[in-house]
Amino acid sequence: MIAFTEFDEAKSVEGYSLSAVFDFAVLTNYTKVKILPPEKFELIENRPLYAFLTGNLERMNCKAFRLHYGPVSSGIWEAGAFEVLSYGERILEVVPLLRYKNRGMEKRVEGMDVEKATCLVEKFCGTFSSSYSTAYCIAVEKIAGFESEKLDLARTLAVELERAYNHIHTIYRLALAASQKVAVSHLSALEEELLRINYKIFGHRYIFGFSRPGYVKLKSVDVKSRIKNVLKEFDELVEELSVSKIFIDRLHGTAKISRSEAVKLDTIGVAARASGLKRDARMLRRFEPIKIVEDGDSLARTVVRFEEVKNSLRTALEIIDSLSLKEISNEVKVKSGEAISFVESPPGDLVLYLKIKDGRVEKLRVRGASEVNFLSFAKSVVGNIFTDYPFALESFGLSFADASR
Amino acid sequence: MWVLRGLKKGVITTKFPEKIDEEERELLVGEVVVKKTLPFKKSIHIFFADAGSCNSCNREVEMLNNPYYDFHRLGIFFTPTPRHADVLLIAGCCKEMVEPIKRAYEAMPSPKLVVAVGDCSEEFCSLCELKADAIVRGCPPSPYKILEALLKIVGKEVLI
Numbered sequence: 167m168i169a170f171t172e173f174d175e176a177k178s179v180e181g182y183s184l185s186a187v188f189d190f191a192v193l194t195n196y197t198k199v200k201i202l203p204p205e206k207f208e209l210i211e212n213r214p215l216y217a218f219l220t221g222n223l224e225r226m227n228c229k230a231f232r233l234h235y236g237p238v239s240s241g242i243w244e245a246g247a248f249e250v251l252s253y254g255e256r257i258l259e260v261v262p263l264l265r266y267k268n269r270g271m272e273k274r275v276e277g278m279d280v281e282k283a284t285c286l287v288e289k290f291c292g293t294f295s296s297s298y299s300t301a302y303c304i305a306v307e308k309i310a311g312f313e314s315e316k317l318d319l320a321r322t323l324a325v326e327l328e329r330a331y332n333h334i335h336t337i338y339r340l341a342l343a344a345s346q347k348v349a350v351s352h353l354s355a356l357e358e359e360l361l362r363i364n365y366k367i368f369g370h371r372y373i374f375g376f377s378r379p380g381y382v383k384l385k386s387v388d389v390k391s392r393i394k395n396v397l398k399e400f401d402e403l404v405e406e407l408s409v410s411k412i413f414i415d416r417l418h419g420t421a422k423i424s425r426s427e428a429v430k431l432d433t434i435g436v437a438a439r440a441s442g443l444k445r446d447a448r449m450l451r452r453f454e455p456i457k458i459v460e461d462g463d464s465l466a467r468t469v470v471r472f473e474e475v476k477n478s479l480r481t482a483l484e485i486i487d488s489l490s491l492k493e494i495s496n497e498v499k500v501k502s503g504e505a506i507s508f509v510e511s512p513p514g515d516l517v518l519y520l521k522i523k524d525g526r527v528e529k530l531r532v533r534g535a536s537e538v539n540f541l542s543f544a545k546s547v548v549g550n551i552f553t554d555y556p557f558a559l560e561s562f563g564l565s566f567a568d569a570s571r
Numbered sequence: 572m573w574v575l576r577g578l579k580k581g582v583i584t585t586k587f588p589e590k591i592d593e594e595e596r597e598l599l600v601g602e603v604v605v606k607k608t609l610p611f612k613k614s615i616h617i618f619f620a621d622a623g624s625c626n627s628c629n630r631e632v633e634m635l636n637n638p639y640y641d642f643h644r645l646g647i648f649f650t651p652t653p654r655h656a657d658v659l660l661i662a663g664c665c666k667e668m669v670e671p672i673k674r675a676y677e678a679m680p681s682p683k684l685v686v687a688v689g690d691c692s693e694e695f696c697s698l699c700e701l702k703a704d705a706i707v708r709g710c711p712p713s714p715y716k717i718l719e720a721l722l723k724i725v726g727k728e729v730l731i
Binding site: 237238240241243244245265266267268269289290291292293295335348349351352354355357358361362365371372374402406565566567568 | 573576577580583597598618619620621622623624625626627628629630631633634636637638639649650651652653663664665667668671672674675710711713
């Protein structure tokens with residue numbers, strides 16, 4: 167289908183579709199075919215199949231073309247674009263174009279009041295909002311020299327629930343790409359249920375306005391049975407999906423990153439854990455990495471996601487047991503200084519650098535996980551064919567808003 | 572077995588335009604302003620274009636597909652290309668996207684409407700010099716409110 171775009175101006179010749187004519191011509195020694203005018207012979211010669219059959223392999227790359235996919239497209243659901251180099255089916259090179267989401271948020275925050283800036287930091291990436299606000303609040307508290315166990319617990323609850331719904335969304339997108347319509351309905355219903363649980367606990371479906379420096383606000387933690395239901399249902403869905411041959415077959419062997427490649431590309435987060443690397447920002451604080459798989463393909467990343475959703479929900483249940491307070495409020499005196507904080511956001515670790523001067527933000531820089539992993543995706547998808555593209559992209563669980571703010 | 576699982580779960584779809592459960596009433600976040608309606612009343616096709624949002628509005632629009640809202644039962648469908656669309660849904664605000672969105676709008680056949688989703692998209696419409704025919708305010712607005720706007724632009728009544 168993609169090959170057509172290059173020969174678009176030629177359209178069809180005498181009622182035959184162009185592709186059929188070319189394949190016929192190539193397979194039956196094209197000089198005998200009289201249906202094409204002589205100036206079109208050049209087009210045949212440049213077909214990869216012709217080059218391959220005649221052994222003229224140098225020609226194979228000479229007609230590779232660049233496809234600009236996005237930013238207004240139906241497939242990605244986001245304002246991002248890819249430049250794909252290909253000669254028809256196999257992908258030779260991918261360049262993600264991140265500039266369409268560049269809103270200049272980091273510049274916008276500079277000079278703002280430290281507490282008010284949290285509102286904007288959350289909206290760097292709406293679906294990873296609690297990771298962003300947690301990283302920011304930890305940085306502010308680090309500068310002030312303040313630490314609190316209870317605040318930490320409440321924020322972990324938010325980050326883990328966020329991880330659960332984002333991972334389920336990623337699996338939903340993979341199932342959608344494999345046309346698993348029934349699984350898609352079940353998974354998106356689970357995601358909606360988790361968003362409603364978020365609303366119940368934090369007062370917002372995407373956990374905006376929950377965390378401020380030295381302060382968190384919980385509406386109610388009376389959701390244990392609902393989370394248990396989600397956990398049970400997800401367990402059954404995973405069993406059902408793992409025996410679906412169509413689903414597994416599409417993921418197996420797609421977009422492979424070996425361990426040494428992952429080290430070289432500096433892959434982080436879920437993708438690193440699927441390639442056998444023990445990289446997890448939660449290790450710095452209290453959790454051990456959950457699941458390490460060695461294969462490094464889309465299936466491995468999905469298996470890691472399956473385990474992490476279960477683990478996140480179990481962790482959330484444990485925390486809810488130990489949380490009884492509705493509101494945790496502490497006085498934090500904002501001091502001048504600088505700090506770096508790490509938080510494990512759903513696709514990988516998030517690094518935030520903050521410099522405060524006289525109660526105002528002087529400098530804020532963020533390195534989102536997607537920014538790094540887009541490079542890993544671009545390298546891993548080389549050599550795969552176009553039909554594998556969505557499975558490669560969705561398995562990383564990346565977000566353009568996270569990569570370019 | 573998928574079939575048994577579906578039967579066990581039962582029907583979870585809301586009866587939205589007619590009535591809504593008491594528990595779900597608190598989910599109605601946002602405000603709908605409709606300035607212009609389409610001249611036809613049955614089914615509409617939507618093209619969703621992200622103009623640089625923070626991703627939460629995208630997710631809420633995508634959520635319309637799930638069995639809780641199931642907007643196909645109301646005759647609303649997504650299309651993958653602006654050439655088949657009656658309505659352009661815009662979310663977010665980023666200067667880089669002004670040109671691509673303008674081109675997508677020009678590619679749509681008339682009669683056509685622009686619906687701005689989220690607080691920041693109103694600003695984007697003025698950047699683009701597009702007139703927003705309906706605005707769904709909220710950060711992000713709930714899927715119910717997006718549905719309400721889509722129903723109101725084809726002249727359907729929403730009793731909630």
